[in-house]
Amino acid sequence: DAKTTQPPSMDCAEGRAANLPCNHSTISGNEYVYWYRQIHSQGPQYIIHGLKNNETNEMASLIITEDRKSSTLILPHATLRDTAVYYCIVRVIATGTASKLTFGTGTRLQVTL
Amino acid sequence: DGGITQSPKYLFRKEGQNVTLSCEQNLNHDAMYWYRQDPGQGLRLIYYSQIVNDFQKGDIAEGYSVSREKKESFPLTVTSAQKNPTAFYLCASSIRQGSYNEQFFGPGTRLTVL
Numbered sequence: 001d002a003k004t005t006q007p008p009s010m011d012c013a014e015g016r017a018a019n020l021p022c023n024h025s026t027i028s029g030n031e032y033v034y035w036y037r038q039i040h041s042q043g044p045q046y047i048i049h050g051l052k053n054n055e056t057n058e059m060a061s062l063i064i065t066e067d068r069k070s071s072t073l074i075l076p077h078a079t080l081r082d083t084a085v086y087y088c089i090v091r092v093i094a095t096g097t098a099s100k101l102t103f104g105t106g107t108r109l110q111v112t113l
Numbered sequence: 114d115g116g117i118t119q120s121p122k123y124l125f126r127k128e129g130q131n132v133t134l135s136c137e138q139n140l141n142h143d144a145m146y147w148y149r150q151d152p153g154q155g156l157r158l159i160y161y162s163q164i165v166n167d168f169q170k171g172d173i174a175e176g177y178s179v180s181r182e183k184k185e186s187f188p189l190t191v192t193s194a195q196k197n198p199t200a201f202y203l204c205a206s207s208i209r210q211g212s213y214n215e216q217f218f219g220p221g222t223r224l225t226v227l
Contacts, residue, residue: 036216043117043203043218044156087155100171101216103148103155 004088009108012082018075020107022088025069030092033064034101035073037084044087044103047073078111085109116140117219119204124224126198134189134222136204143209145187146216149173150201159202162187163209191224198226 005023012018024033032051036044048055048062050071055062061074075082087106117138126132138145144163148156158171162181176195181187187206191198201223205216 041201041221041223043205043221044216045218046215049215100146100158100161101156103157105153105155 004090004104006086006088006104006107008105009110011110011112012075012078014079014111014113015077018078018082018109018111020073020075020086020088020109021070022073023070024088024090027068027090028092031090032092033062033068033071034089034091035060035062036087036089036101036103037082038087038106039081039084047086078109080111080113083109083111117204117206117217119202119219119222122220122222124222126224126226128226129193131193132191132198132224134191134202134204134224136187136189136219137185138187138204138206138217138219139185140206140217141184142206142217143184144207144214145181146205146207147171147177147179147187147189148203148205150203150221156203159189198224200224 032049034049035047038044048060050062064071085106085108087103089101120135146161147159150156157173159177160171160179162168165184168179168181178190201221203221204219207214207216
């Protein structure tokens with residue numbers, strides 16, 4: 001699976017959009033981009049995933065560049081409860097097999113008043 | 114409610130003792146996983162299982178053992194051979210097949226070896 005690079009930490013004011021970048025310059029054509037987050041001392045939570053098109057769900061939006069070498073997770077209106085470590089992961093999806101995920105150290109997002 | 118349970122939340126053991134961590138899921142997922150997390154680090158895969166009675170080593174399997182006798186259960190044993198067992202242990206499960214394999218995580222067990 002391709003490696004990812006994320007800034008170690010970011011701050012965001014409550015109510016503002018949080019834009020979390022991820023670089024995955026060695027991504028291959030059949031690898032998806034996943035985002036998970038981990039609130040302190042809890043298990044990680046799935047947020048969103050995508051291949052090449054931009055994706056949006058009730059939690060966030062995922063913007064993937066045209067060359068797929070980087071992506072941005074957008075939390076449109078960050079709240080204090082969004083304070084967490086955010087992990088960007090790229091991997092191949094193979095039906096019929098377990099989905100091994102490789103977690104890096106992620107970005108620690110601190111949302112402040 | 115469907116989900117994954119891990120018990121206990123905190124576990125203390127003396128050095129040299131084996132300890133078994135529980136993981137149960139009622140999501141009807143085929144695949145289950147065990148991860149280890151050290152302070153300030155990401156998760157590392159210990160073992161995973163795609164189906165009952167089958168499991169594979171992950172990236173850091175040494176000193177650990179697992180079993181998968183039932184679809185709902187995937188217990189992890191931390192043996193005395195594991196040199197640095199103190200860590201946060203996370204269990205997860207996923208649908209084996211599908212367009213994406215989102216993993217659902219349990220709340221974790223924090224193991225401290227004294």
